[in-house]
Amino acid sequence: MSDVLNQNEIESLLGSLDTGPADPAPAAAPSNPGKSAAKSVAAFSQSQGASGIAELPKPKEKVTPYDFKRPERVGKDQMRALQTMHEGFGRNFGAALSSLLRSIVEVKLTSVDQLTYSEFVFSLENPTCFNLVNAKPLEGQLILDINPSLLYPIIDRLLGGTGEANASTRRPLTEIELLLVGRITGLFLDEMRAAWENVIELELSVERVESNPQLVQIVPPNEVVVLVSFELTLGEVRGMMNLCIPFNTIERIGSKLSANSWITYSKKPPTPETRQNISDQMSGSIVEVVVDLAETRIATKDLIGLRVGDVINTEKDKSTPLVVSVEGRRKFHASPGALKGHKAIQVIEALEERRQAAGDAKEA
Template identity: 40%
Template sequence: MSMLDQNEIDALLNAVDTGDEAEETDDVQKIFSRTRKDLDTVEIRQYDFKRPERVSKDQMLALETLHEAFARNFGASLSGFLRTIVEVRVAACEQMTYGEFVAGLPNPTSYNLIQPDKLEGQMCLEVSPLIIYPIIDRLLGGTNQDLFIPQRPMTAIEQRLISNVLRRGLDALSEAWESVRELKFEIVAHESNPQLVQIVPPNEVVMVIGLEVRMASRAGTMNLCIPYNVIEPVMDELSSQSWFAVSRSENDNTSHDRITKNIDQTGIEVSAVLAETTITLKDLSDMKVGDMLVTSKGHKDPALILVGQESKFLAQVGQHRGNRAVRITQSVARGDRVQGHTQD
């Protein structure tokens, strides 16, 4: 390495004072690339090397859609359990480091470690005290009016009560994940201070699904934290296209069978129209018992069978075992003209 002499140092100082060096720098802005690109047309995007995005936008969209189904099912389950309307919705779905996630949580809170049965590693579910204590108050017969939110860890009894709620949430979560992979979730540990729990290193990327839980005038948040290394084995199945395709292919046959079964058991009105005619309003107002209505239809002409409001068959009128009956003689296609009957 060569040292600068005094003349070279003086030249650099003079260039800084006069601005020559700055002008030269402005004139030679370059983009280092294998191909030449115009600086005015190239797209420059910021990239934070401390927070690498390991999950694509399609996978994040699929993850958000999946947990929207979880939110609906969990809200319906809570509404029935608490006998009041509970709304659960996805408020955010983003990726960050585990250290950033833990730093944004309150202390104390309800911090629950979740173990998926067919995946390695653990997830965590954090529930805000702002909604936990109104739920507990509701379970104990309270009205949530003037409810004080204590700043302390939950007692053993409170933890036992809230476990019943969380168990329903895990059932709804398993149901939502069925479209990707059949998983069962189990709570393996509870903690009130998130800083004491480290399921992954602080700089590890996690997906955080933020949910808002609203019950009457009370509202709070839930945060489901999924480390990337936990669901990495199913990331290929979680892309938006494959996930929707899997969902459709698995549900098509089930939906078809369920709809077919319900339709087969559905009752529908069937009527036989013997004849039709037209009269005036004056004739209708003068009509009395014993009057006779004469139609242009012969007594041997077939009756028209209506299924709902649609003409479907022609039939011969008779009786069977003492009851009025009709025997189908001919089908009627849509648009066919039937003598003696008006068609819609």
Template identity: 45%
Template sequence: MSDVLEQNEIDALLNAVDTGEVEEEAVQGQIFSRHRRQGESVEVRPYDFKRPERVSKDQMRALQTLHEAFARNFGASLSGFLRTIVEVKVANCEQMTYAEFITSLPNPTSFNLVQADEFEGQMCLEISPLIIYPIIDRLLGGTTQDLFIPQRPMTLIETNLISNVTQRGLEALSEAWSGIRQLVFNISASESNPQLVQIVPPNEVVVVVGFEIKMSNRAGTMNLCIPYNVIEPVMDDLAAQSWFAVSDQTKDTELQSRLGKSLNRASVGISGILAETTMTMSDLLNLQPGDLIVTEKPAIQPVQIRVEREKKFWATMGKVKGKRALQVLAAYERGERSPSKPQSQPEASTPPSTGD
């Protein structure tokens, strides 16, 4: 007897199941079983043929890990540039169509086209206005408190200011990708309305890496859109083993070097505290020009040098080329009211000077 059932045999078997002549358990799980037992749930996994998953789960995990390194480097760079703590972290990494990505973006926004000579095609870097304008406010000396977020495209001046931020992002992105390929990313164009930009067909599969940026009391999102056809040549290199094998070799030294350069460029405020005292509110209200405020600090005692409001050094005052100057005497030790070791210093009546 042949192992393949004839059509009439299949029909007879199905009819026997329907009429109860054959126990349903005997054919449970067969592809031609029409019915399930009452109350039994059938696991069905939906599959959208318009959105095929062209990137494997291992490759998606590798992409997420790669861009987590980018987020850390970008956050460190922004912290040094803006002189405040900026936290950047990966919020999600998923596949979707380019049309779905575009419709999910606000309008207006900061929409930048990113390209690398080693890749064919372009990527998109979108930064939300919710964090763009606080960054601009910070660059212009503001505190981001009670900041109004305008619903308009950025001006030319604002665009130029943000270009310094995106450039640091591209440097961090190149560093993150260096474990896979040596790439140099650059901005080819910028747009405020994402609906006007179409780098791939609407139904083309793209990988979107979403980031969350936090700065002081402000937060916003950033999205990196990578079309599949752009990274297809390096998909084999995105296996988890190849990524982890190369990431640990250069991560520590490159990060330390980069942090060192950022810290060296950072500006800090330095002040010299002559003396401090207290007074009553009535005395404060009655102060007039010419009044003297007498402190308990001896005239010959060194002054404190504070770096960003933190006590760091002892110094004596003088002048250099007609300008007030501070000569460092010793490092400040926590809790001390004067230098722990006597320092050689000029008399108070003849402060140090190098001449006018």
């Protein structure tokens, strides 16, 4: 039989399989080589699969863990809007702070995250500059935290120093230092008000300043907050400013915090130069001009029977001016005529001017 493998073919086939140590060779040739070959081929088919190719292991499904203690209540679109909004705020605040301190100050937005209030509080240093901010008409309060390592160089700069004060000082601020820090906080709130004006008009004010953040509880510990972090660089000194926005404060204006709703573009009044420039560019444009000679109604059977030379009667008088439309808009009144052997119209008046005169007469 041509379908039965001989002994040499079977040994060559089994030797090509790399499935572990080979079985010891039989001492004698099998008495029934055809049956032995069929078993070997069956074993080879089972080990390699029906198609002769080894099956690959199925990829495991990717599972993302979800922490119920830290629910993501703020949408991704709202987070992107907050990030874009405060990136512009950081540039403006850096420019204003540089003008106040008469030194180059770089303000960089580092992150916009959502976490629980307890995680935010325990991540702060103690003592620190913990400002409770009222933001009417929003409910609740915001928190502005300024790292002490940044405050003392700024205070030194405000008092006429070089801004190289000891940044490792750890003590609560004095009354005089709080007054000086109020200038920085007030500047921060002014720029924040300008950054949020396209979303909502805020009335921002500092209610009080605390040094121990763990003594202030404006929301429950497990409440979700949005933490906007800025890194300030003043010479060789770097420090962090954190703006904490509780979710319940911005929950009712969540629909306004989207990339398509808060971004606006300022409009400038046109100048004579821009008007002339636009007119020059449009002067060569080709527009469609249509003249309505008359309108009438006829029966369908009359329409089907129309032939060349037939006359259609209309109710329009020959002295009635024709309406000239430009790009589908009624612009002029004209009278029909002929010029150098071509049918033509003569513009009588502009419809816009006529409407304006009618409106003035009505008001009078």
